[in-house]
Amino acid sequence: MKNQRGEMVIYLPGAMDEVGILDNLSPREIVTHLDKHVIGQKSAKRAVAIALRNRFRRQKLPEEMAEEVMPKNIIMIGSTGVGKTEIARRLSKLANSPFLKVEASKYTEVGYVGRDVESMIRDLVEIAVELVREEKLEEVVDKAEQNAEERILDLLLPPRPQPTEEKASNEEILKGQQAFKRTREKLRNQLREGKLDDHQVEVEAKTKNMPAFEIISNSGIEDMDINVKDMLPGIFGQKTKKRKMRVDEAREYLLQEEEQKLVDMDQVTRIAVERVEQNGIIFLDEIDKISGREGSRGPEVSREGVQRDILPIVEGTTVNTRYGMVRTDHILFIAAGAFHVSKPADLIPELQGRFPIRVELESLSVDDFVRILTEPKSALIKQYVGLMNTEGIKLHFSKGAILTIAKFAALVNERTENIGARRLHTIMEKLLDEISFEGPDLEQKNVVIDEEYVQKMLASVVEDQDLSRYIL
Numbered sequence: 001m002k003n004q005r006g007e008m009v010i011y012l013p014g015a016m017d018e019v020g021i022l023d024n025l026s027p028r029e030i031v032t033h034l035d036k037h038v039i040g041q042k043s044a045k046r047a048v049a050i051a052l053r054n055r056f057r058r059q060k061l062p063e064e065m066a067e068e069v070m071p072k073n074i075i076m077i078g079s080t081g082v083g084k085t086e087i088a089r090r091l092s093k094l095a096n097s098p099f100l101k102v103e104a105s106k107y108t109e110v111g112y113v114g115r116d117v118e119s120m121i122r123d124l125v126e127i128a129v130e131l132v133r134e135e136k137l138e139e140v141v142d143k144a145e146q147n148a149e150e151r152i153l154d155l156l157l158p159p160r161p162q163p164t165e166e167k168a169s170n171e172e173i174l175k176g177q178q179a180f181k182r183t184r185e186k187l188r189n190q191l192r193e194g195k196l197d198d199h200q201v202e203v204e205a206k207t208k209n210m211p212a213f214e215i216i217s218n219s220g221i222e223d224m225d226i227n228v229k230d231m232l233p234g235i236f237g238q239k240t241k242k243r244k245m246r247v248d249e250a251r252e253y254l255l256q257e258e259e260q261k262l263v264d265m266d267q268v269t270r271i272a273v274e275r276v277e278q279n280g281i282i283f284l285d286e287i288d289k290i291s292g293r294e295g296s297r298g299p300e301v302s303r304e305g306v307q308r309d310i311l312p313i314v315e316g317t318t319v320n321t322r323y324g325m326v327r328t329d330h331i332l333f334i335a336a337g338a339f340h341v342s343k344p345a346d347l348i349p350e351l352q353g354r355f356p357i358r359v360e361l362e363s364l365s366v367d368d369f370v371r372i373l374t375e376p377k378s379a380l381i382k383q384y385v386g387l388m389n390t391e392g393i394k395l396h397f398s399k400g401a402i403l404t405i406a407k408f409a410a411l412v413n414e415r416t417e418n419i420g421a422r423r424l425h426t427i428m429e430k431l432l433d434e435i436s437f438e439g440p441d442l443e444q445k446n447v448v449i450d451e452e453y454v455q456k457m458l459a460s461v462v463e464d465q466d467l468s469r470y471i472l
């Protein structure tokens with residue numbers, strides 16, 4: 001089949017109705033996955049798992065009813081460093097749905113310099129397009145590789161001009177053709193074995209001219225409604241120029257070109273927009289930073305203004321993006337905030353109403369700290385062991401040491417400021433300060449960190465409140 005630009009494209013059956021990995025997971029499976037990275041916080045994990053599953057359920061409803069089922073947006077409330085952002089981060093890795101994590105505080109209300117809230121939808125669409133494009137690339141990569149190989153062979157051994165009938169007999173022509181084929185196959189083998197990588201070939205390459213003018217806009221090129229970004233290659237990039245390249249370079253270059261030809265971008269954007277509308281998730285972090293209903297005095301951006309701008313997007317509106325209009329009705333919003341100063345009740349009532357599910361994250365205990373230090377896939381202790389191991393140092397932490405670290409972290413949190421699991425980072429840095437510095441010069445390659453060592457390195461700092469305020 002050909003697309004609008006007349007390029008050949010391949011449509012694979014079922015490509016339009018594929019479902020993301022995440023959508024096949026039961027709530028329990030989603031929680032299990034999150035458990036690998038985030039300790040505790042059961043209710044928050046449950047809430048997001050249910051919300052995600054509900055969208056999957058919704059898609060199975062008759063269209064009429066599905067239209068009516070609104071996403072159950074969530075607010076996660078919990079003091080700093082207890083895993084709110086971590087849950088979002090892990091979810092996004094798991095999600096095959098387009099997923100965007102943004103800080104609410106980076107938006108400003110309409111009319112102010114800064115990012116307008118609608119740009120979050122545009123960003124989400126960009127992410128979706130990239131996601132779908134990657135999937136489609138995967139589907140065509142074999143074909144693209146074949147094509148690229150043929151094109152390299154054409155360059156290495158240009159097709160022979162056809163001899164005219166009068167000069168050659170049929171037999172001679174046939175012989176010539178066979179010889180040519182043999183040479184080509186020989187070259188193909190050598191190419192595959194990488195023996196020709198050092199050879200030079202001349203490739204018809206698209207020139208990437210820099211535009212002769214600069215685009216000045218305070219919203220940035222990605223926000224423009226007209227497709228300047230798309231126009232640029234059209235104006236400047238279509239000229240080609242012969243460029244000498246190594247064969248391995250040329251192969252890489254031609255592969256990309258072939259991939260681009262084989263992926264139908266119209267189809268990609270169509271699927272992407274649909275995915276955003278049906279499965280998109282936006283994680284609005286730091287929502288507490290825009291709460292408050294004070295009228296703004298002076299040139300300061302009003303937080304309430306930002307909330308009012310966000311409202312229609314959460315409620316369901318249409319946003320113009322460079323891939324077309326996108327409806328936001330069924331996008332799932334998960335908001336998170338520490339709400340130290342403000343309360344969810346300080347959000348404007350309309351916005352509160354759009355986030356019917358509230359979950360609180362618990363503050364972390366000594367036990368949690370022990371688990372956070374050791375259990376997650378890339379737990380802090382594992383990280384440090386790995387880092388030191390690169391220099392041949394075998395770091396070992398005793399159980400007692402880990403418990404003491406956890407206790408110190410809890411103690412400092414209690415006495416100074418509660419920064420949750422982030423405290424573990426500062427404590428670990430301090431604890432391993434000497435070993436990290438001496439690392440490469442250490443004679444003794446086996447280092448055991450036991451309770452005594454932890455006490456020696458940290459006790460004095462932890463005991464001294466003033467000191468720990470600065471150092472930990």
Ligand SMILES: Nc1ncnc2c1ncn2[C@@H]1O[C@H](COP(=O)(O)OP(=O)(O)OP(=O)(O)O)[C@@H](O)[C@H]1O
Nearest residue numbers: 037038039080081082083084085086338372421422
């Ligand atoms: N429950 C947890 N399990 C595992 N690691 C955690 C947990 N809570 C926090 N951490 C670790 O602590 C660090 C900070 O956590 P995170 O970014 O999720 O905090 P937050 O809740 O978003 O805080 P803030 O309100 O300041 O944004 C991360 O490195 C994270 O890995």
Ligand SMILES: [Mg+2]
Nearest residue numbers: 084085086285
């Ligand atoms: Mg956070």
